[in-house]
Amino acid sequence: MNKCVLPDPEKFFEIRFESIGGLGAHAAGQILARAAVLDMDLNGSHFSSYGSEKKGSVVRSYVRLGASDRPIRTSAPIDSPDVIVVFHSALLEQDITIAGLKQSGVLIFNAAADGVPDTLARAPAASRVIRIDATNIAIEELSRPNAVLLGTLTAAAPFLDADIVLRALTEKFKQRNPQAAAANERAFKRGASEFEELHGVGQAEGDLPIIRPSPVLGYETAPIGGVIPYPGNTISNDLSMSRTGWMPLFDEEKCIHCGLCATVCPDFCLVWTHEQSNGDVPKVRLKGVDYQYCKGCMRCIETCPTEALTRVTETPGLADRLRVPLYAGGAPGEN
Ligand code: SF4
Ligand code: SF4
The missing domain is CATH 3.40.920.10 (Pyruvate-ferredoxin oxidoreductase, PFOR, domain III)
Structure with missing residues (x-):
């Protein structure tokens, strides 16, 4: 020893x-x-x-x-x-x-x-x-x-x-x-x-004060009925840190719209549309990822057969820029 x-x-x-x-x-x-x-x-x-x-x-x-x-x-x-x-x-x-x-x-x-x-x-x-x-x-x-x-x-x-x-x-x-x-x-x-x-980053004098976490919601502040009105989300509606540093990146050019990614995504983050022209049978097409609900588990990229979904490092603001909203106008109650 x-x-x-x-x-x-x-x-x-x-x-x-x-x-x-x-x-x-x-x-x-x-x-x-x-x-x-x-x-x-x-x-x-x-x-x-x-x-x-x-x-x-x-x-x-x-x-x-x-x-x-x-x-x-x-x-x-x-x-x-x-x-x-x-x-x-x-x-x-x-x-x-x-x-x-x-x-x-x-x-x-x-x-x-x-x-x-x-x-x-x-x-x-x-x-x-x-x-x-x-x-x-x-x-x-x-x-x-x-x-x-x-x-x-x-x-x-x-x-x-x-x-x-x-x-x-x-x-x-x-x-x-x-x-x-x-x-x-x-x-x-x-x-x-x-x-x-x-060097020269911190500006505070002395030890930092202790903060003890307390619940955001209590008996005085909880919504009536205990409802959190933002679906698929937390009360603070802030998912900026909920992924593990990586996020899936979608390349529509490579996608064959096979749907395999949707079968493994645990949070239904993949956004689909129905496209129809000239009375044809409607086609279901993948449009992208709603990162508001994505936790970065990478199951979709491991499953995709064409590399239409790949793993990228998440940088500040990237998810916001690439997000395809699941709900038109954003999630109910968002903003
Ligand atoms: S698994 Fe890949 S090719 Fe299939 S729909 Fe999803 S992204 Fe497109
Ligand atoms: S990384 Fe996970 S949660 Fe995000 S879209 Fe892919 S399968 Fe869904």
């Missing part, structure tokens, strides 16, 4: 993963805590909070580490983390994502190198801010963003033994899928070396 020493052995070292279902935050927390407890001579605990068991819901995963002589007797959520890892840059829109970050802390976020989100000005001025394009590295290596972000985390917090964390990552997958284990190893190593440290 390799003895790892925390930056301050008198205190817990706390890490919070901010993610959405499907990006692997829960698995990353499990791997990290397991490696710390079994092979780094640390105490550790890990747990996650999430909503429905489907891709697209908010996931928070917590890892608390302590010195071997300091037992962990709490399973409270981590309000004031030393490190926050943001698995999807759209989450930065919400204040709660980086709430509680210590001024001595580290903020790691997954985004392409095309500018710095304005929302990062809310970070503590003294904190370290690190960007890594985990989504594209994961796509290139046929891995998942969690492998990349674990690599970046070990580079940002060097007391975590990178070899041990990588071994734990490999162990988790090698029985089930040796190819995935090799892909994860490549992704992990790229995450540990291809990140970029941003």
Whole structure:
């Protein structure tokens, strides 16, 4: 066993993963805590909070580490983390994502190198801010963003033994899928070396205040009858972060309108029209995707026989630009 020493052995070292279902935050927390407890001579605990068991819901995963002589007797959520890892840059829109970050802390976020989100000005001025394009590295290596972000985390917090964390990552997958284990190893190593440290981004003085989530709807604010009047959606009607970094791109030229994609789409996002000319039998044609309901599961692209649907990285505003509304004028209650 390799003895790892925390930056301050008198205190817990706390890490919070901010993610959405499907990006692997829960698995990353499990791997990290397991490696710390079994092979780094640390105490550790890990747990996650999430909503429905489907891709697209908010996931928070917590890892608390302590010195071997300091037992962990709490399973409270981590309000004031030393490190926050943001698995999807759209989450930065919400204040709660980086709430509680210590001024001595580290903020790691997954985004392409095309500018710095304005929302990062809310970070503590003294904190370290690190960007890594985990989504594209994961796509290139046929891995998942969690492998990349674990690599970046070990580079940002060097007391975590990178070899041990990588071994734990490999162990988790090698029985089930040796190819995935090799892909994860490549992704992990790229995450540990291809990140970029941003300077002068945060503007806040001191530690960030803690925010505790509370329900949007309560007995005073719920609509009469408990109805959420936006079909197929959440009350906030904001799906910008409900996909996992990828979205299907439709090329009408290649489509043979076979309908196979519609048989596998779990959320009925594919938009069809009936076209008829000169009294012919009406033809059912695929027009595109209503991204308002699409969770980016990629079943449609795996099923399409002609590559009319392909996987692309979601960039800000792309889904809005390409969306074909399922309902004329938008969903009832939208806007
Ligand atoms: S599976 Fe592909 S070819 Fe068939 S309707 Fe869907 S997009 Fe078109
Ligand atoms: S990725 Fe394809 S199958 Fe999955 S929800 Fe979106 S349109 Fe449907």
